[in-house]
Amino acid sequence: MTHDLQTNPDFLFVSRHHPEQLQCGTFTLPNGTRVDVLAPGIIQFEPTTAASDDIVLSCGVHGNETAPIEICDALVQRLLRGEQTVCQRVLFIFGNLQAMNIGERFVEENMNRLFSGEHSRGPGLVNAERQRAKLLEQTIADFYAKGTGQRHHYDLHTAIKPSQHEKFAVYPYRADGDYRQEWLRFLAACEVHAVLLSNAPTNTFSYYSAAQFNAIAFTVELGKVQPFGQNDMSRFAAAETAINQLVCEPQPPWPPHQLQDFSIYRVNxxxxxxxxxxxxxxxxxxxxxxxxxxxxxxxxxxxxxxxxxxxxxxxxxxxxxxxxxxxxxxxxxxxxxxxxxxxxxxxxx
Ligand SMILES: [Zn+2]
Structure with a gap:
């Protein structure tokens, strides 16, 4: 049976505007890639060959941070059309669909403060953002549980304020103190050259994956917030290329890590x-x-x-x-x- 997405690969559009019409389930593309449509805004790809990495790419946890959403949307469509082929297991998460539809950071509550169980504390699962955060946590847990590769999670954002570093990343706290410099290579390929080292637990999405699943995880700020369609995508070209290489090339051709390429900060x-x-x-x-x-x-x-x-x-x-x-x-x-x-x-x- 042909899946709807094989005739209309606009997964994000259907997820945002006609979620009730989204056909969940599993199908196989002509190139052999297995596709699992898990929920509106959540789709998983698995290659035919054994994967070395289990990669989560999330965007739109803040609904108005459009550039990463556009990058992931375009990549998902190319994968569905068979124009590109994953060589890793990849889970795409478009975080806050309702906030995207109103062009806001969030509807009722900042979703990036609701992870590591925070969604169920205090008033509990009282709004859509809290319910969504719980679903995203469970989805990631299931995704990693079924894989055997190196776990990654890149939570892609754009910043509200202008910044001396247009692109920067937050390295979530690691209780084991195991901050690895070589994990910065992908960031460098994205032209992210500033990194903040965190050292206390928090409720962010990337911290959840780092703490619960020992994933290589970062919150990545790729530039400044602009409305949908108004991004100067040339400013995101390096990040888009690096993301494509991360999921489609077994050994991405990134430069070796050099700490001097980075401005590293710690909290004072x-x-x-x-x-x-x-x-x-x-x-x-x-x-x-x-x-x-x-x-x-x-x-x-x-x-x-x-x-x-x-x-x-x-x-x-x-x-x-x-x-x-x-x-x-x-x-x-x-x-x-x-x-x-x-x-x-x-x-x-
Ligand atoms: Zn954000």
Whole structure:
């Protein structure tokens, strides 16, 4: 029997706009690739030959971060049409379909704070984002359980703010301290040359896969948010090529790892908003990774002044409007070879 996607390979369009019409199930492409349509926005490909890697590519966990969604959408369609063939097991996840449809980061709740079981804590599975996060966790668990290869998970995003590093990645905390430099090769091929080392557990998607399944996992920020169709895709060309090579070439031709190609940062201060009058010491237009000098005021509130503790201390993810007790700002200091095992501060984007 022919599957609908063999005549109309626009998997994401059907998932977003006619999810009730999506035909779930398994079929085989003429080139032998096995395709499992698991749910709206979730599709898996398996090659005919043994795979060395089990790769999760997720995008659209924030619905308005369009460029990675467009890259994955196009790749899924090429795979379904047989124009490209996977040589690894690959699970594509288009995270928040409803948020994509309204062009927003999320509908009710930031999904990238709902993993590692957070979806079921507090009020429980009260909204679509919490239910979806639970489904995505289970899907990844099943995917890795059926594979025997090296596990990867690249959770692809674009940043809201401008950044001194247009592309950067967050390396989730690893309890074993096993931060591997060679895993940065794929990032370099994506033209990601800045990496933040996190060292505390968090609720992000990439941390879930790293912590639960020992996957090579990163949150990858590929540039700045733009509406669908308005991305300058030339800025994403390297990432698109590297992603294609990751899933379709048994030995991707990436350059050897050189730490000097990267700006590596570790967390120095985690500044929480404790008072209603919390305010940042710099303007909204200050890009991520802007460096300050020792003594510069980074934020103030009743009872506290937060200053840079050393020259070159950089700021990321500033948000003075978070709820009381939540993180309003992270500061970073340069790290290096010796710092691949790092001090305090969870990093989540
Ligand atoms: Zn995002």
């Amino acid at each position: 201060q985690v500044i929480l908003r404790q008072q209603e009058d919390f305010r940042l010491g710099f303007g909204d237009d200050v890009p991520n990774f802007t460096a300050f000098n020792e003594g510069d005021v980074l934020a103030e509130e009743t009872g506290a002044i937060y200053k840079a503790q050393q020259n070159g201390e950089a700021v990321v993810f500033p948000n003075a409007k978070v709820a009381l007790g939540q993180r309003a700002l992270l500061t970073l200091i340069p790290a290096g070879q010796d710092d691949f095992v790092v001090p305090n501060g969870a990093v989540s984007t």
